[in-house]
Amino acid sequence: MKNKxxxxxxxxxxxxxxxxxxxxxxxxGSSSSSDSKEPxxxxxxxxxxxxxxxxxxxxxxxxFEQQFEEKYQIDVEWLDMGxxxxxxRIRSEKNNPQADVWWGAPSVNFDQAKDxxxxxxxxxxxxxxxxxxxxxxxWNWSGTSQTPEVIxxxxxxxxxxxxxxxxxxxxxxxxxxxxxxxxxxxxxxMRTIFSAMIYRDFKDSNDTAAGxxxxxxxxxxxxxxxxxxxxxxxxxxxxxxxxxxxxxxxxVMLKENKNYPFEFIIPESGxxxxxxxxxxxxxxxxxxxxxxxxxxxxxxxxxxILAEEFYRIPTRDDIEGLPEWITNTEIxxxxxxxxxxxxxxxxxxxxxxxxxKSGEKEIKE
Numbered sequence: 001m002k003n004k005x006x007x008x009x010x011x012x013x014x015x016x017x018x019x020x021x022x023x024x025x026x027x028x029g030s031s032s033s034s035d036s037k038e039p040x041x042x043x044x045x046x047x048x049x050x051x052x053x054x055x056x057x058x059x060x061x062x063x064f065e066q067q068f069e070e071k072y073q074i075d076v077e078w079l080d081m082g083x084x085x086x087x088x089r090i091r092s093e094k095n096n097p098q099a100d101v102w103w104g105a106p107s108v109n110f111d112q113a114k115d116x117x118x119x120x121x122x123x124x125x126x127x128x129x130x131x132x133x134x135x136x137x138x139w140n141w142s143g144t145s146q147t148p149e150v151i152x153x154x155x156x157x158x159x160x161x162x163x164x165x166x167x168x169x170x171x172x173x174x175x176x177x178x179x180x181x182x183x184x185x186x187x188x189x190m191r192t193i194f195s196a197m198i199y200r201d202f203k204d205s206n207d208t209a210a211g212x213x214x215x216x217x218x219x220x221x222x223x224x225x226x227x228x229x230x231x232x233x234x235x236x237x238x239x240x241x242x243x244x245x246x247x248x249x250x251x252v253m254l255k256e257n258k259n260y261p262f263e264f265i266i267p268e269s270g271x272x273x274x275x276x277x278x279x280x281x282x283x284x285x286x287x288x289x290x291x292x293x294x295x296x297x298x299x300x301x302x303x304x305i306l307a308e309e310f311y312r313i314p315t316r317d318d319i320e321g322l323p324e325w326i327t328n329t330e331i332x333x334x335x336x337x338x339x340x341x342x343x344x345x346x347x348x349x350x351x352x353x354x355x356x357k358s359g360e361k362e363i364k365e
Contacts, residue, residue, distance in 0.1 A: 047286035049075035050293045053086045054103040055188075060310050068296050074289050083109050083188045090118050090281060099281045100290035103144070103297065106188045107275040108342045110141035115342075120280045120287070124295055126316060134275055134315040141279040143315035144298060145306065148273045148331045149193050150248045150264040157242040157261075164243065166268045167197065171217040179218070180241035182232045183225040183362060185349055189247050189274070194352060195345045196272040196334060203337065208348065215356050225362045237261060247274075249311040252325050256311075270334040275315065 050068075054061055057080060065076040081089070083105035090099060090113060102113070113119050114136060123139040134143035151170070153163040164170050170179065184190035197218075198211025223241050226232035229250070236244050237260045254260040278298065280290045296302065303319045306312035313326050 045288065046072060046074055046292055047289045049077060050100045050286050050289035051098060052076060052078040052101045052103055052293065053089065053099045054078060054080060054101075055083050055086065056080070056104045056310075060306070063305070063309075064297050064302070068293060071296070072289075072292060074292070076293070082186055084186065087113055091116065094118060094282075097281050097283045097285060100284040100286045101278065101280060101293050103278045103293075104276055106192060107136075107141065107143065107277055108192075108338055108345065109188065110136065110277045110279055111338065111342045113279070114138075114140040118282055120282045120284065122280050122291060122294065124298060126295075126298060126318075129316040129318040131315075131317065141277040142298075143275040144278050145249075145276045145312040146273050146315055147189070147276060147313065148248045148266060148333070149189065149196070149245065149271050150251060150266050152236065152244045152246045152251050152262055152264050154236055154239055154242050155261045155263045157239050160263065160265070163263070163265055165265060168214075168269075170243070170245070171214065171221065173221070175221045175243060177221070177223040178242045179222045180224050180226055180232050180235045180244050181218075181222050182229055182244070182246070183227055185353055187229075190245075191345055191349055192272050192274055192341070193245050195341050195348055196336065198344075198348050199336060199340060200334075202344075203340070208351070211348075212351065212356060215352055219356055219358055219361075222358075222361055225357070227362075227364055231363065233260065248329075249313060253311040266329070266331060268332075270332045272336055273331060273333045276312075 052061070061078045061080060065078060068074065068076050079099075086102055086105060087109050090097070090102065093099070094117075102110075102119075110119065119140040121139045124142060127135070127139070127142070130142055134146075135141065151164050151167075164172070164175070182190050184194050194215060197214050198208055201210035202208055224235065226235060229246075232244055232246075233254060235241055248264055248266070251262050251264040255262045278294055280287065280294060284290045298316070300316070300319055303312075303314040303316055304321065307314060307319070307322050307326060311325075314322070
């Protein structure tokens with residue numbers, strides 16, 4: 001009996017020891033599993049804020065700041081300035097980036113930034129809804145909206161039949177002192193239009209002479225170069241000039257929201273269509289929050305808000321229920337090699353500023 005009792009005790013101790021070891025092993029495994037999850041959670045955790053550089057203006061930026069902060073409880077800090085100013089600032093901050101997201105600029109600006117190593121590639125979740133021309137091949141930027149450039153006219157001063165139907169009609173001497181133009185060097189819209197007028201001949205001849213001659217004739221008909229868009233809008237609305245060239249969505253917005261007497265004509269020969277984009281800054285201080293913001297402002301819901309309230313034409317092809325001014329407008333796009341614009345636009349604009357522009361027509365703020 002003693003031997004049997006001893007065997008029973010030994011068996012019980014063995015089982016207890018095995019259970020203890022098993023428990024320890026289980027605890028170690030659980031601890032190890034927890035440890036393995038923790039870095040992943042830290043890696044995916046959004047930072048406490050996101051910094052956005054954008055030319056979109058206070059109304060758009062404030063609206064999406066509020067919505068994003070409500071959803072993520074992340075502080076949005078934004079700085080509103082021109083597209084070229086943003087590029088210059090991000091360049092100056094290359095060794096110590098301050099911005100996380102660059103939201104809004106022509107694709108040419110983003111291509112310049114890409115070539116200088118200023119952007120971080122990021123392929124968004126909705127990439128399948130973007131046509132090839134609406135994103136960088138390596139996803140350094142993607143398109144958010146598209147902006148056709150048009151001839152804008154004061155509908156109280158001119159009928160649709162009287163207004164110019166194509167770019168070259170702007171050069172008719174009858175429009176002398178009737179054209180108000182936003183000063184081009186600070187404007188992505190105007191730089192694109194002027195560059196497009198040079199490119200029309202340059203693409204075949206590799207010569208700028210015809211384009212520069214066109215700009216000289218336009219300068220002869222131009223009454224003023226306004227320092228900012230608001231100044232140009234006001235002067236055309238008052239009839240100080242009957243015509244301008246500008247972005248189609250802005251013309252519609254000013255007509256519907258501010259009752260300006262504006263209408264537009266899409267030039268018969270075709271028009272440059274700017275792709276506005278978004279990108280994440282290389283070495284962004286808050287990269288995960290940057291990705292979240294990037295996705296948030298490009299959802300179908302955001303695209304509809306931007307179309308209905310802020311007159312942006314989305315690049316995504318899966319947005320339904322868009323306003324009629326978008327769905328009913330046929331846009332004839334010019335065939336443009338944007339890499340040529342990227343390479344030459346600065347020098348073309350410099351030549352215009354130094355050799356073509358009538359200095360007395362430049363109106364300062």
